[in-house]
Amino acid sequence: MPAFTATAPGKIILFGEHAVVYGEPAIAVPVSSIQTRASVKAVIDGISGEIQIDAPDISLSSSVSELDPDHPLRAAVMAVVGNKNPEEIPACKIQISSTIPTASGLGSGAAVSAALIRALSAFLGQRLIDEQVSDLTFEVEKIHHGTPSGIDNTVIAHQKPVYYVRGEPFEFLSIGEPFSILIAGSGIPGHTREAVQRVRKNWINDPDRYDSIFKSIGEISKTAKDLIDAGSPADLGPLMNENHILLQELGVSTPELDLLVETARQAGALGAKLSGGGLGGNIIALVDEETDQITEALTKSGAAYTLNSTIPSTKIPG
Secondary structure, X not given: OOOEEEEEEEEEEEEOOOHHHHOOOEEEEEEEEEEEEEEEEEOOOOOOOOEEEEEHHHOEEEEHHHOOOOOHHHHHHHHHHOOOOHHHOOOEEEEEEEOOOOOOOOOHHHHHHHHHHHHHHHHOOOOOOHHHHHHHHHHHHHHHHOOOOOHHHHHHHXXXXXXXXXXXXXXXXXXXXXXXXXXXXXXXXXXXXXHHHHHHHHHHHOHHHHHHHHHHHHHHHHHHHHHHHHOOHHHHHHHHHHHHHHHHHHOOOOHHHHHHXXXXXXXXXXXXXXXXXXXXXXXXXXXXXXXXXXXHHHHHOOOOEEEEEEEOOOOOOO
């Protein structure tokens, strides 16, 4: 029986962090230069229903049945096998590897779930469509985040950029012209929960000021959507710079993130901002094809890693 393999990309938020919680739009895109890979193959002499998981990146090698019921990997497996009789499930081993940094706002957890769900369902003879993979991944995401927005599972399962307003259906973005971003890790794990709580506390204490900031961030996201669709990605740079200032006003940036943002700009980036919850994590920079100088400058300024990613056009030639 052949092995069944699936991959899933990372994701990054371009615009709209935090404001999205308060009803403003956000834009997120897949990061194809990093990915999770899940491979499922039969264990010929194994016992029916027995599923092993080997994930060396997180030092895990275990039978699914031995994992805690709330373990995300077990949840991802159970999302696929459901209430199947063990006799219907050939003994198998799932091998998982990933190049997506963890605790970084790059969608590592959702990518692992999506790749595992897609590979295991194919192994069991049921190839799922993207929407099904997204829905099942979303259920696993609830273990990671409690009340996830749905951005990670949607971007990663469909491998498409999205425009999202809370409470409304996701809209897949039209990309008029390809553009490139450079992601740099601060080396400090992101603290999304703490950042969200901090912003909410400040909003409660001064709702008028913070509503104004959220609205300004939302206007940036709306303008960015139009520019992306129109094929004018170079104009996104100033919007990134404006968005970062507003995130600083929200209190979610740090000296390390600010340094990387300024370093990227000084080295030639068209614009740069923190990405994700903040208080650590990543910055993103809009770049042209020449990124060596920017990458070198970011590394010298303390970036733990840098990742290049191109967002391809979705326009049909002709």
